[in-house]
Amino acid sequence: MKEQPHQPEGIPPAILAALAAEPARNMTDAEQAALERLIRIAKADTGQSRRVADFLLAWWNAGSCGSFDLTALWALDDAITADMATVFAFIARVSKYPDSLGYEADFKAIVRAWRPELAD
Numbered sequence: 001m002k003e004q005p006h007q008p009e010g011i012p013p014a015i016l017a018a019l020a021a022e023p024a025r026n027m028t029d030a031e032q033a034a035l036e037r038l039i040r041i042a043k044a045d046t047g048q049s050r051r052v053a054d055f056l057l058a059w060w061n062a063g064s065c066g067s068f069d070l071t072a073l074w075a076l077d078d079a080i081t082a083d084m085a086t087v088f089a090f091i092a093r094v095s096k097y098p099d100s101l102g103y104e105a106d107f108k109a110i111v112r113a114w115r116p117e118l119a120d
């Protein structure tokens with residue numbers, strides 16, 4: 001007889017089903033904070049914003065949005081490069097695109113800002 005999965009008591013089945021339907025983020029608090037800081041910077045309009053957008057969009061779709069020139073790191077603040085290193089390690093660890101992590105709207109906004117010719 002197959003054992004039924006454990007269901008926590010007191011949580012309505014509809015809530016459990018909704019949680020199960022959510023993509024597994026597999027993201028630590030530090031990784032999430034780093035990514036969200038980079039997204040905020042990429043949505044701004046500075047020289048550093050363009051470089052951060054290039055980094056993030058290389059993850060989103062390097063073929064369409066372009067790659068990331070590693071020498072761009074030389075023009076970024078240390079805190080930004082540290083966040084990029086955190087996000088880079090996260091990307092390598094989970095092998096997921098940002099839209100599968102709930103960031104599709106943010107990345108579409110970055111595309112509209114920095115690659116308007118590609119915006120839908």
